[in-house]
Amino acid sequence: MVKVGIIGATGYAGGELVRLLLSHKEVEIKWYGSQSYIDKKYSEVYQNMFQIVDEICMGDNMEELAEQVDVIFTATPQGYCASLVTEEVLSKVKVIDLSADFRIKDVDIYEEWYQIKHPSASFIEEAVYGLCEINRDKLKDARLIANPGCYPTCSTLTIYPLLKEGLIDPSSIIIDAKSGVSGAGRGAKLDNLYCEVNENIKAYGVATHRHTPEIEEQLGYACGEKVVLNFTPHLIPMNRGILITSYASLRNGVTEEMVKDAYHKYYDDEYFVRVLEGSNCPQTKWVEGSNYVDINYKIDKRTGRIIMMGAMDNLVKGAAGQAIQNMNLLFGLPENMGLQQVPLFP
Amino acid sequence: MVKVGIIGATGYAGGELVRLLLSHKEVEIKWYGSQSYIDKKYSEVYQNMFQIVDEICMGDNMEELAEQVDVIFTATPQGYCASLVTEEVLSKVKVIDLSADFRIKDVDIYEEWYQIKHPSASFIEEAVYGLCEINRDKLKDARLIANPGCYPTCSTLTIYPLLKEGLIDPSSIIIDAKSGVSGAGRGAKLDNLYCEVNENIKAYGVATHRHTPEIEEQLGYACGEKVVLNFTPHLIPMNRGILITSYASLRNGVTEEMVKDAYHKYYDDEYFVRVLEGSNCPQTKWVEGSNYVDINYKIDKRTGRIIMMGAMDNLVKGAAGQAIQNMNLLFGLPENMGLQQVPLFP
Amino acid sequence: MVKVGIIGATGYAGGELVRLLLSHKEVEIKWYGSQSYIDKKYSEVYQNMFQIVDEICMGDNMEELAEQVDVIFTATPQGYCASLVTEEVLSKVKVIDLSADFRIKDVDIYEEWYQIKHPSASFIEEAVYGLCEINRDKLKDARLIANPGCYPTCSTLTIYPLLKEGLIDPSSIIIDAKSGVSGAGRGAKLDNLYCEVNENIKAYGVATHRHTPEIEEQLGYACGEKVVLNFTPHLIPMNRGILITSYASLRNGVTEEMVKDAYHKYYDDEYFVRVLEGSNCPQTKWVEGSNYVDINYKIDKRTGRIIMMGAMDNLVKGAAGQAIQNMNLLFGLPENMGLQQVPLFP
């Protein structure tokens, strides 16, 4: 049994970690951390857990926690995990950080986009970016895993094969993203009130969203050159789900066949990535509650561009599910253990 | 392994049966029946099943099916299952009918409220009403199980203990019910279009809804006398969930303690019924995707009435989940096998 | 031109007052009061008003305001209007209070249910309860109008004719109410976040909601005796709308004809109350954005009860629209002036 501690267990991503880990048969949750609800029963914060979880919420002492568990998940605001991690901690326990603290290799870029000073930049180099389908081998031996952001996970998986195979022009990439509201977290903010979000759609963080450099870095690795792209997220009146609609110019001579082959080359053996058939477009509802990413594309011969689409559940493959996928890799468990939920429809 | 056939696998209840049975480790689905989508891949009808279910949809030959499987679920319109069931079929296979055909013992009442002639009334007596928490013992040996309606399941479980213990006046019961839209099925009707339902609430079937006599019959068994009550369902703009708000006059001398004891007497050992603590009100979101029913009550001393509330997922405990619970009873499996999903939140 | 000042113009009810008053041709808004957004442009708080309203938000000085305007609307938290009203103010200006401060004649009941000390109880007697259809004559000469609560407006109008005509038993009344989320106001609270409310339904304030004594008082006037009833509100995932489903026992000998006549007697000449035809059930979407209340009923001969249903927009007839209807009465304008919006569908 893998003994697990969660710091930040009462946010939406933390709650999803609990939901998924409870059905993982090789895991035991030892620590429900939540600074805000300390000493309160976890099931009073999340009443869906009533009679399922009896534990109370604990504080965030990472050093104490490192003695008790095998792996710590941190689902906390930016800067927090980085302020807790030490060499001593990492010598005792694996850390999977769901925040952005260790995702970006260039600390200057991190500090510029997040507008905070990185408190433990020395661990950035060691941290492995936890996009399992791409970094699987490196992840197995990591001590510190930077679990990818929701938009970067979906964007990177959707575009990666074509960029890796050199079929699209990296300078032409535009990503138009749409997310459900749970991605904004459980904080009590006016902008996330029901009446403000419902029956409404808007773009936000246009040309300034913090996931932009993360996506650019990962896609840069795919094509071996610096990628600069447009990324525009939108808020959609639904609880869960991310849809990526991305555009790029096909390189000269690229055929439909070559595109199809590229997707199948990288994803035919991937349990969680489903390349749809025919002209079926990914829909977020078809993956809700599961760790799947559904991907498909359409070539527009009139413009020479390809439209690449990807859908996933932002709280599962975009956060908690992928974190557990990383944990499975770390502990030598089957990668899809505890993650075989069939999507919930309707 | 229990071999399962589903007739009506492409409605919402049928789809939910598939979702749940796929994670049941003692079950193998052998037959995805759907007259409307015959020969079409099941995963083209429900794209969430892509790369999970490879089978194609089959016709509805119950006699042939009886040779191949151990249990048949029928998730079909009223009158259809009754037209297929024969002595020969029941001699070979268990049948769990999710329609109303065998729920009501008095065939005249069935024919009056459903406005159809019952095609096989001779099996009504034998059929066992599949409300597991109440009829558990009788269900284990049944050949034909009438899986309860969604509203009757939630209503009966919410009110049962107080009526059984004689704490409320049967003639005073009023049930005000609220349901998500999936209860209306997957038929393409104007009334169920997104724009007609969204941002809207209405009562429907007022004083005429077909679930009324089913609830009255079951509550009548609880108190040993004929029950006549008001039942008013409402359509709520959400996919899943039923909330029951029911009212009754407390009998003279009944105390808060007696009410509390009654609920705990009947439900403390029930895995799927959660009597909430304090003044927590049941919420449908807290049980979504799971087989739980959350129940609580509030005594209003000013009026002498009690408000009894219950929440569940109409497609799980209100249809497919309860059907599987019945199947587990039939085949001697642990009653909660394949039904331990943690509710999905948010 | 009636010169209007609004205190609390940036809550949802305040915003609706602005929307409606802008299309009222005999009104000029002179004061957009909002303590929270003082000195900020109103159209930055409500971007729908961009290029429509150029004014900035002002503080809450009621005495100064009394010099400048003919009528003050207060759309503020409980206790606030009562703390501002003075004899001097009322000698200069009409006050229409959208809070509960002057709705309940018995100050002890107010203080018990609202748990606040009433700061100006001496004005309660003078205040007129602003349910126009019932108190029209008294309202014309009022100085201080207590604009009714949303639930009480819909509940009272739905039940009033039958109680007034003695057709139902006052002790048997049960009101099961459903409201959209805007009724909860624009405060940034966890419970009103999109992800907490969406795909969810719950009862709240069961047997303790503050609108209970207000409804009881008004219905008591109708039947000439003390009324004690059950009132259970529910939160529905939609922006606007209230639906009342109420139950009562018909008195012996009451016929369908008598019920129909009662509704038509009181409402045939009312512009804003529409008694629906046949078995059409009121739906909140059919009145959205308008000042209409749609009402209908169904007699259940099996139980001897009648189900009385009413639907309206909580922000219009339930708040801002009714306040303007009251203003029209006060200033001798046609009662429906500025309130003839056709409901928005879909």
Next chain:
Amino acid sequence: MVKVGIIGATGYAGGELVRLLLSHKEVEIKWYGSQSYIDKKYSEVYQNMFQIVDEICMGDNMEELAEQVDVIFTATPQGYCASLVTEEVLSKVKVIDLSADFRIKDVDIYEEWYQIKHPSASFIEEAVYGLCEINRDKLKDARLIANPGCYPTCSTLTIYPLLKEGLIDPSSIIIDAKSGVSGAGRGAKLDNLYCEVNENIKAYGVATHRHTPEIEEQLGYACGEKVVLNFTPHLIPMNRGILITSYASLRNGVTEEMVKDAYHKYYDDEYFVRVLEGSNCPQTKWVEGSNYVDINYKIDKRTGRIIMMGAMDNLVKGAAGQAIQNMNLLFGLPENMGLQQVPLFP
């Protein structure tokens, strides 16, 4: 008084025409045409019109109608209006067609994208494209107006100034569009059921949507050269609203100032187009129920692209509202008469 006839009055666009025309003081609706509901009371089809509209639905005899009214609105499926229009009709009455029949000047393109034979191509040349802000002068004398599509209206208005002023590269345009469900009409189709659309988002008609050539033609007029672009619509779980997020490369040397000036040059005098301030992003809720289009942009210096955003209500400015704006132009009425509704929020 302008006498109006509506053919197709019971679709969502037809219903919106009725809602808006009822508050237009120079209009009298003489004919509620609806082949599907002939002889049925209009207010039984749209219960929001109860006690507001007493008329019954009529058939579609355009020749008879031409004798009785001054202007006919056709809110009907593609090909239908074109099959009814004749020289005799146009000699007697103005026709404003909300379908696509007369929008595209090149009949081959129409027939290719719509896959129907145009039944009256000879009138295409005469028809004026009803985008009032751009074709105002030509519209005043038209006999036949092709009311623009919803996506083309929002897309064209959002991009037009920059293209007209030569600030962006026409070959670089990508339009990522999002629409509420009412755009799909009131037909009873599986894809538009509540449970299929709710909590879901998908792209549709990728690289094949029929509004593509319409947008390309209009933008082509703006820049004086053939435009070929990508247009990707998405279905959003909300009733109303369209949001356009469009991307283009800025030409060398174009500054923020030049972009700002271009928008203000074309729109400062336009009542219905609001160029937002600062970095405020258009939101569909801020224009709901109104004829406004909210527009803003953001330059991304990193990529050299500009993101141009526009939001409007698809049923108002995207259909019925714009049709009335056109009618006002035709009859010499103030262009915003009957169209000054303040957007409904929330």
